[in-house]
Amino acid sequence: MAIQYWRIRDRYYRLIGSRCGACGSEFFPPVYRCKKCGSEDIADREMPRTGKILTHTLLHEPLPGFEALAPFYLAVVKLDNGAKVLTQIVDSPPDAVKSGAKVRAVVRRAKVDGDSGQIFYGYKFVVE
Amino acid sequence: MSGQRAYVASVGMTPIGDHWGKSILDLAVDASRGALAGLGGKKVDQVIVGNMFSAVGASQEHLGALVTSALGLRGTPAFKVEAACASGGSAFNTGYRLVKSGAIGSALVVGVEKMRDLEPEEASRALAMAESAEYTQFVGATFAALNGLLARLYMEQENVTRDELSAMPVLDHANAVTAAHAQFRKAITPEVVSRSALISDPLRLFDCAPVGDGAAAALIVNDDALAGAKGGHVEILGGKIATTEFSVYEREDMLDFLATKEAFKGAMAEAGLAPGKLSLAEVHDAFSVVGALSLEAMGYSKRGQGSKDAKAGKYSMDGELPINTFGGLKARGHPVGATGMYQIAEAFLQLAGKAGKNQVEGAQYAATQNIGGVDSTSAVHVFGRAS
Numbered sequence: 140m141a142i143q144y145w146r147i148r149d150r151y152y153r154l155i156g157s158r159c160g161a162c163g164s165e166f167f168p169p170v171y172r173c174k175k176c177g178s179e180d181i182a183d184r185e186m187p188r189t190g191k192i193l194t195h196t197l198l199h200e201p202l203p204g205f206e207a208l209a210p211f212y213l214a215v216v217k218l219d220n221g222a223k224v225l226t227q228i229v230d231s232p233p234d235a236v237k238s239g240a241k242v243r244a245v246v247r248r249a250k251v252d253g254d255s256g257q258i259f260y261g262y263k264f265v266v267e
Numbered sequence: 268m269s270g271q272r273a274y275v276a277s278v279g280m281t282p283i284g285d286h287w288g289k290s291i292l293d294l295a296v297d298a299s300r301g302a303l304a305g306l307g308g309k310k311v312d313q314v315i316v317g318n319m320f321s322a323v324g325a326s327q328e329h330l331g332a333l334v335t336s337a338l339g340l341r342g343t344p345a346f347k348v349e350a351a352c353a354s355g356g357s358a359f360n361t362g363y364r365l366v367k368s369g370a371i372g373s374a375l376v377v378g379v380e381k382m383r384d385l386e387p388e389e390a391s392r393a394l395a396m397a398e399s400a401e402y403t404q405f406v407g408a409t410f411a412a413l414n415g416l417l418a419r420l421y422m423e424q425e426n427v428t429r430d431e432l433s434a435m436p437v438l439d440h441a442n443a444v445t446a447a448h449a450q451f452r453k454a455i456t457p458e459v460v461s462r463s464a465l466i467s468d469p470l471r472l473f474d475c476a477p478v479g480d481g482a483a484a485a486l487i488v489n490d491d492a493l494a495g496a497k498g499g500h501v502e503i504l505g506g507k508i509a510t511t512e513f514s515v516y517e518r519e520d521m522l523d524f525l526a527t528k529e530a531f532k533g534a535m536a537e538a539g540l541a542p543g544k545l546s547l548a549e550v551h552d553a554f555s556v557v558g559a560l561s562l563e564a565m566g567y568s569k570r571g572q573g574s575k576d577a578k579a580g581k582y583s584m585d586g587e588l589p590i591n592t593f594g595g596l597k598a599r600g601h602p603v604g605a606t607g608m609y610q611i612a613e614a615f616l617q618l619a620g621k622a623g624k625n626q627v628e629g630a631q632y633a634a635t636q637n638i639g640g641v642d643s644t645s646a647v648h649v650f651g652r653a654s
């Protein structure tokens with residue numbers, strides 16, 4: 140694991156993204172500058188935990204460290220506040236994973252580090 | 268634009284594929300020697316190496332001095348330019364700007380990638396480094412997965428069929444049959460694509476560019492340096508790099524390739540060319556859907572029509588605008604950091620009338636479009652036959 144997980148674990152657990160103080164737009168992943176109005180008045184904001192699938196894919200050949208899960212669903216989820224999240228879809232019947240389906244965030248084991256065996260947790264989504 | 272005129276005097280390249288017996292430096296030297304042959308023994312002012320992941324792929328960084336040292340170019344300034352899969356086009360743009368502005372008289376640009384020393388999943392991990400470590404790699408998404416998401420959206424929103432999506436790989440393979448440097452020189456049918464293994468549904472193996480080793484180089488010169496060169500040069504008429512929102516899923520409209528749109532517009536404006544003037548284009552179709560969206564961003568196809576137009580023959584060798592005249596990324600191959608330089612070498616061969624069996628007759632103007640990430644970076648160049 141090349142990145143320092145502890146630095147952003149709250150973002151992974153609680154879906155902490157950004158809110159623009161000027162226009163109220165919300166984003167995930169967090170931003171440095173509002174994509175709508177350009178304001179740099181940006182604060183942390185917990186995202187809503189529900190949304191809809193915008194597009195999805197069933198990945199057969201994942202990155203190293205994710206082989207045990209394969210094949211697994213990935214989706215772009217548009218949250219109720221308009222923010223878009225790239226996420227795994229888990230614990231859902233295959234015919235339920237489709238564009239427009241309503242989904243909800245859960246916390247799951249995200250990754251096991253190959254070298255240290257350390258377990259990382261993070262958001263995934265399930266179809267409601 | 269002020270400054271001087273800039274030309275490609277000569278190019279060099281290795282075939283793309285499994286170069287088990289060659290190191291990253293061997294490949295870079297092979298391609299560079301081919302390009303330097305056009306300099307007629309004169310000294311080159313600058314060496315620029317385009318490469319994406321030599322540290323991961325070959326345990327090697329510091330490619331600039333490594334290459335000049337091997338070529339006996341002691342004293343020559345050199346460095347590497349990295350912009351993921353757009354490393355080659357970005358390196359070329361750097362050389363072009365230096366010559367065009369009058370800062371230097373000549374530059375050797377070589378794009379190189381050594382991918383096959385890695386296990387396939389390690390190569391996939393190295394490619395994924397072009398995307399966010401914290402939010403894309405962390406969820407296990409590969410590059411194919413991001414493009415699978417894009418392909419599904421494209422097919423559902425724009426009513427694109429499986430066979431329409433397959434048109435681009437079919438076109439690539441048809442053009443590669445007679446291309447000596449291409450990785451896969453075998454024609455395929457749409458059924459070959461639609462029956463190949465699922466990689467990231469709906470994308471299948473034959474929607475995706477392969478992994479391979481390779482290097483391609485070009486010598487950029489001004490009028491003075493050209494005087495000693497051995498003829499057959501091509502003029503660089505325009506070039507632009509543009510960037511946009513990093514991750515495709517963050518964009519308001521995922522199907523709108525804004526970086527390519529801006530880079531193409533800028534390069535064509537600098538060249539002073541109307542879009543209808545191009546004789547051919549080398550398009551960055553790392554995935555079938557990416558080729559289609561690129562042609563839409565460049566304005567040659569209307570929204571949702573890129574794959575449909577390809578299926579109708581618009582982009583075939585005898586079509587309105589021939590593209591990927593040596594096989595594109597799918598069949599010529601995609602040694603990532605070298606790909607942009609292969610495109611430029613191919614445009615050179617076309618405009619210099621040296622494309623052999625792949626020659627577009629009477630080719631006058633050509634464009635190359637080289638993407639990094641899912642159009643996070645796009646480097647476009649426009650070339651003209653020397654008058």
Ligand SMILES: [Zn+2]
Pocket residue numbers: 159160161162163164173174175176177178
């Ligand atoms: Zn705002």
